[in-house]
Amino acid sequence: MRPMEQAESRDSQPVMTRARALLRSVFGYESFRGSQGPIIESVVAGQNALVLMPTGGGKSLCYQIPALLRPGTAVVVSPLIALMRDQVEALKHNGVRAACLNSSLDPDERREVEAALWSSQLDLIYVAPEKLLSGFFLDRLAGLEIALFAIDEAHCVSQWGHDFRPEYMRLDVLRQRFPQVPRIALTATADTRTRREIEQQLLSDGAETWVSSFDRPNIRYQVGPKLNARDQLLGFIHQRHRDASGIVYCLSRKKTESVAEWLNSRGVTALPYHAGLSANERATHQRRFLQEDGVVIVATVAFGMGIDKPDVRFVAHLDLPKSMESYYQETGRAGRDGLAADAWMVYGLQDVYQVRQLLAQSNAGLEQQQAERRRLESLLGFCESTDCRRQQLLAYFGEDHPGECGNCDNCLNPPETWDATEPARMFLSCVYRSGQRYGAAHVIDILRGSVSEKIRRAGHDRLSTFGIGHHVDKKTWYSVARQLLARGYLETDPEGHGGVRLAPDCRPLLRGEQTLAIRRDAAGPTRRSRSATRGDGQHPEGWEALRRCRREQAEAEGVPPYVIFHDATLMEMLRLKPTTLDQMAQVTGVGQAKLERYGQQFLDVLNSLSEGGPKEESHHITVDFFRQGLSVDAIAARRELAIVTIQDHLARAVEEGGLPLEAVLDLEQGELTILRDALMSEGEVAMRLRPVYEALDEAYDFKTLKLVRASLRHELSGDDA
Numbered sequence: 001m002r003p004m005e006q007a008e009s010r011d012s013q014p015v016m017t018r019a020r021a022l023l024r025s026v027f028g029y030e031s032f033r034g035s036q037g038p039i040i041e042s043v044v045a046g047q048n049a050l051v052l053m054p055t056g057g058g059k060s061l062c063y064q065i066p067a068l069l070r071p072g073t074a075v076v077v078s079p080l081i082a083l084m085r086d087q088v089e090a091l092k093h094n095g096v097r098a099a100c101l102n103s104s105l106d107p108d109e110r111r112e113v114e115a116a117l118w119s120s121q122l123d124l125i126y127v128a129p130e131k132l133l134s135g136f137f138l139d140r141l142a143g144l145e146i147a148l149f150a151i152d153e154a155h156c157v158s159q160w161g162h163d164f165r166p167e168y169m170r171l172d173v174l175r176q177r178f179p180q181v182p183r184i185a186l187t188a189t190a191d192t193r194t195r196r197e198i199e200q201q202l203l204s205d206g207a208e209t210w211v212s213s214f215d216r217p218n219i220r221y222q223v224g225p226k227l228n229a230r231d232q233l234l235g236f237i238h239q240r241h242r243d244a245s246g247i248v249y250c251l252s253r254k255k256t257e258s259v260a261e262w263l264n265s266r267g268v269t270a271l272p273y274h275a276g277l278s279a280n281e282r283a284t285h286q287r288r289f290l291q292e293d294g295v296v297i298v299a300t301v302a303f304g305m306g307i308d309k310p311d312v313r314f315v316a317h318l319d320l321p322k323s324m325e326s327y328y329q330e331t332g333r334a335g336r337d338g339l340a341a342d343a344w345m346v347y348g349l350q351d352v353y354q355v356r357q358l359l360a361q362s363n364a365g366l367e368q369q370q371a372e373r374r375r376l377e378s379l380l381g382f383c384e385s386t387d388c389r390r391q392q393l394l395a396y397f398g399e400d401h402p403g404e405c406g407n408c409d410n411c412l413n414p415p416e417t418w419d420a421t422e423p424a425r426m427f428l429s430c431v432y433r434s435g436q437r438y439g440a441a442h443v444i445d446i447l448r449g450s451v452s453e454k455i456r457r458a459g460h461d462r463l464s465t466f467g468i469g470h471h472v473d474k475k476t477w478y479s480v481a482r483q484l485l486a487r488g489y490l491e492t493d494p495e496g497h498g499g500v501r502l503a504p505d506c507r508p509l510l511r512g513e514q515t516l517a518i519r520r521d522a523a524g525p526t527r528r529s530r531s532a533t534r535g536d537g538q539h540p541e542g543w544e545a546l547r548r549c550r551r552e553q554a555e556a557e558g559v560p561p562y563v564i565f566h567d568a569t570l571m572e573m574l575r576l577k578p579t580t581l582d583q584m585a586q587v588t589g590v591g592q593a594k595l596e597r598y599g600q601q602f603l604d605v606l607n608s609l610s611e612g613g614p615k616e617e618s619h620h621i622t623v624d625f626f627r628q629g630l631s632v633d634a635i636a637a638r639r640e641l642a643i644v645t646i647q648d649h650l651a652r653a654v655e656e657g658g659l660p661l662e663a664v665l666d667l668e669q670g671e672l673t674i675l676r677d678a679l680m681s682e683g684e685v686a687m688r689l690r691p692v693y694e695a696l697d698e699a700y701d702f703k704t705l706k707l708v709r710a711s712l713r714h715e716l717s718g719d720d721a
């Protein structure tokens with residue numbers, strides 16, 4: 001049933017009853033989150049709205065449900081093609097009539113979408129702003145019944161922001177030409193200036209403003225000292241996120257490549273991403289990240305905008321982000337599905353030095369310089385702090401978090417502080433006596449009394465501070481130096497030779513009028529902690545089987561796995577173990593359309609788990625029947641499984657070498673060659689079957705393609721006896 005028809009048939013019911021019914025039947029959710037309910041009610045009633053909600057907070061439902069409840073087509077303005085495509089794909093899978101119009105469509109596709117749009121066959125149309133603003137398009141829209149305008153990523157209207165899009169400034173034309181149609185502007189950017197700009201530019205006729213908490217409670221924040229960054233990263237991935245999707249941010253292009261290569265050599269599938277790669281490489285890496293399970297992307301900040309992958313389990317920073325805003329935005333790409341996720345960062349003396357140098361060299365206007373200074377100081381303060389990270393992060397955006405969060409490193413493992421007054425004074429005094437032009441490493445050598453050529457030549461072995469800190473180990477000295485620099489007791493030398501000198505703020509400390517307590521750096525890589533909550537905790541076989549089923553379905557359709565079901569939905573299936581379609585319909589994330597399309601298939605997987613278990617693998621039973629001469633249909637009937645499941649069992653047996661291809665597939669040698677060629681490109685077996693299916697003019701069904709691919713995989717695995 002089309003959602004619109006459903007909505008219309010219940011027109012007499014109160015709006016929110018209908019909204020909740022749609023939430024269950026179309027999107028598969030039981031209840032609204034946060035302010036979703038009141039926002040929807042207000043927009044359905046024809047009010048304008050400004051919605052400020054963090055990523056992963058459920059913004060899109062705020063216009064998607066009103067789009068289905070109000071008569072006509074909803075027009076969604078979105079600046080990012082990849083985002084549009086994902087949203088439309090997800091809506092279609094939920095049985096909603098949605099499409100997009102942008103430059104990525106070929107002429108045939110465009111004609112098809114336009115025909116549907118102008119004949120009022122669409123519930124939602126996603127358009128790029130330039131398309132919407134063309135005179136012709138606006139004229140034709142005037143003849144159409146429009147449910148609402150949704151302006152996504154509304155912060156693009158801000159001239160001061162990173163994502164400014166000039167076309168957004170012209171969207172006020174919607175107010176002038178369609179005064180009776182409600183507009184809803186949405187953004188995940190929190191700051192007040194941007195908010196005011198959105199109100200002035202896009203909603204000058206007034207709007208109800210809805211501000212959600214920007215807290216992302218499922219993200220665990222961890223910040224630690226950089227010792228050996230790569231080993232620390234690998235340890236973190238192994239301990240908490242084996243085979244999970246993640247993003248690693250680095251500052252330089254070169255570093256992204258070397259880190260990715262290194263991770264691969266340690267068995268983690270990792271791909272680099274930066275602006276220096278060819279457009280083709282970037283597209284391939286991004287696609288693999290979206291479509292495969294467990295790919296780690298190692299990227300510069302060029303990566304992330306327009307990525308709406310819900311199951312990114314961690315975001316790691318190997319270099320400091322540019323600001324607290326960047327940190328919030330970049331870490332916010334983790335855990336959009338609401339499941340446990342990590343924001344993990346290591347930083348060292350060198351990182352602090354770079355930030356300090358940036359501050360020293362900044363030659364922006366005075367006001368801007370001060371703002372920049374505050375931003376960077378906040379970032380350093382955040383790193384060195386011993387208080388709850390979440391409280392500080394939210395406080396930066398003007399939000400209070402009641403109490404400690406219990407889900408950050410400082411809450412989970414309260415850091416020790418120690419009285420570093422004496423070592424700090426020694427360090428500062430040594431900087432002064434050695435002429436305020438050497439780097440921290442040299443100063444530490446003097447303090448520890450190392451007799452190097454450099455020290456002797458400079459005569460630093462005759463300084464009064466020579467050797468006075470021999471009792472403190474090197475690592476602790478680096479920690480002291482870093483924290484002195486971070487707290488502004490030291491500054492970088494103006495020439496940028498890597499030296500440090502005293503900052504005015506250090507005087508009270510040097511004179512003994514002030515004491516200094518600093519955090520004790522953790523001894524080594526993060527303590528052993530259990531894997532983040534995932535489906536693999538209690539039912540590893542079941543989790544793998546469900547993921548496999550999802551992956552195969554996604555490959556066949558050429559969509560990312562999360563478009564079929566989110567991880568949270570698979571986990572709930574494992575927990576509730578539905579045995580009938582009615583029970584399956586109760587699982588969060590299983591709406592009517594997905595129930596009809598995939599319900600049986602996933603039930604079969606769950607059934608085969610409960611009957612066979614890991615030792616008696618289900619596909620072996622199928623193969624036994626097959627060897628006895630039973631047809632696929634007969635086996636399906638006998639085992640009470642879907643035909644497609646039996647076919648998958650056979651393909652799996654072929655891939656494992658348990659069945660020869662000829663036994664299951666009757667093909668001429670010539671045909672087989674054509675299929676094999678089509679399935680191989682550049683020495684690799686195709687991941688996605690849909691493009692192959694289309695390239696072969698749909699002459700062979702997916703079942704056949706799957707079997708031939710299985711035989712190719714078997715050959716390439718080199719398992720031939």
Ligand SMILES: [Zn+2]
Nearest residue numbers: 388405408411
């Ligand atoms: Zn905390």
